[in-house]
Amino acid sequence: MIELKEHTPLLHLNTFGVDVRARYFAEVADTASLEELRMLPVMRDQPRLILGGGSNILFTRDFQGLVIHNTMKGMRIVAEESDYVHVEAASGENWHGLVLYCLDRNWGGLENLSLIPGTTGAAPIQNIGAYGVEIKQVIECVDGIDLSSGQHRRLTPDECQFGYRESVFKHALREKFFISSITLRLTKKNHRLDTQYGAIREVLEQRRITSPTPRDVSDAVIAIRRSKLPDPAVVGNAGSFFKNPTVTAKVAESIRGEYPSMPSYPTENQYVKIPAGWLIEQCGWRGKKVGRVGVHPQQALVIVNYGGGTGAEIVALSEEIRASVRKKFQVELMTEVNIV
Numbered sequence: 302m303i304e305l306k307e308h309t310p311l312l313h314l315n316t317f318g319v320d321v322r323a324r325y326f327a328e329v330a331d332t333a334s335l336e337e338l339r340m341l342p343v344m345r346d347q348p349r350l351i352l353g354g355g356s357n358i359l360f361t362r363d364f365q366g367l368v369i370h371n372t373m374k375g376m377r378i379v380a381e382e383s384d385y386v387h388v389e390a391a392s393g394e395n396w397h398g399l400v401l402y403c404l405d406r407n408w409g410g411l412e413n414l415s416l417i418p419g420t421t422g423a424a425p426i427q428n429i430g431a432y433g434v435e436i437k438q439v440i441e442c443v444d445g446i447d448l449s450s451g452q453h454r455r456l457t458p459d460e461c462q463f464g465y466r467e468s469v470f471k472h473a474l475r476e477k478f479f480i481s482s483i484t485l486r487l488t489k490k491n492h493r494l495d496t497q498y499g500a501i502r503e504v505l506e507q508r509r510i511t512s513p514t515p516r517d518v519s520d521a522v523i524a525i526r527r528s529k530l531p532d533p534a535v536v537g538n539a540g541s542f543f544k545n546p547t548v549t550a551k552v553a554e555s556i557r558g559e560y561p562s563m564p565s566y567p568t569e570n571q572y573v574k575i576p577a578g579w580l581i582e583q584c585g586w587r588g589k590k591v592g593r594v595g596v597h598p599q600q601a602l603v604i605v606n607y608g609g610g611t612g613a614e615i616v617a618l619s620e621e622i623r624a625s626v627r628k629k630f631q632v633e634l635m636t637e638v639n640i641v
Contacts, residue, residue, distance in 0.1 A: 307324065309326035323366075327367065357639055369479070413519075417429050529600045543636055548575060579601075584626055616640060
């Protein structure tokens with residue numbers, strides 16, 4: 302039976318560690334619980350927010366509506382071929398737990414996405430990506446429930462409208478579609494490993510690994526992430542706060558004229574991606590502390606809550622950072638974190 306709570310603390314359900322409350326709160330562990338919740342007046346009368354691991358959200362105030370906490374669990378093989386395995390994972394599963402589950406079976410495709418915080422259901426919403434790989438490359442379908450009609454729907458990758466940290470779930474289906482599971486198509490052999498990212502190559506070379514396995518790549522990614530990114534269990538953060546901006550080749554060349562060592566990556570349609578962390582660092586923000594919040598000393602792309610900081614303080618800092626990058630480089634930074 303679904304339990305509807307009121308004035309529920311969310312301090313431990315967001316990795317920024319912001320102390321806010323939900324006016325109404327319900328935990329959903331299966332589709333039956335969701336259907337029961339869907340019949341309650343609170344679903345019709347209140348704003349709603351679907352919350353997984355809380356690793357990509359910044360609360361700026363108490364949420365005056367219904368927070369639906371997704372705790373659905375389960376992983377299973379739905380189909381298998383000689384070269385591929387099709388794995389379904391419930392949306393409340395821990396993402397890195399799913400990665401490890403697959404690596405333990407030597408399935409390839411998720412190794413570059415190791416140690417990304419959050420739940421499986423958040424992966425397609427954000428089209429999570431790291432070190433040259435995005436989840437859209439291995440997603441076969443996304444299953445879920447329309448919260449208005451109760452209808453079960455299966456979306457293909459095209460229907461998900463994946464983009465750079467974008468999907469239909471952040472726009473047309475935002476808070477309207479509850480993702481219940483995702484199905485991935487992973488390799489069983491002849492793995493197509495992406496080791497082109499410089500830092501991965503360096504770690505593999507240091508470890509004298511010339512023919513890496515998915516596990517080797519994952520271990521390298523984990524080592525890189527742990528060396529650069531703070532653990533949310535130690536200091537509040539949501540990982541990358543901003544997206545890496547994409548600019549025209551002309552803009553990139555203009556910046557490179559003054560900063561010859563500027564890192565950049567070519568993208569589709571003649572555009573160039575510049576690391577947001579590099580831009581922020583050039584503006585002098587790395588390691589800077591402003592009251593109870595600040596910019597991480599190892600990675601300028603990460604804003605941290607040193608304890609007791611509010612969402613408003615974090616937003617104010619982010620706006621200062623954006624303004625300084627805009628002034629110095631004429632480049633607009635867009636937030637990756639969901640601000641509510």
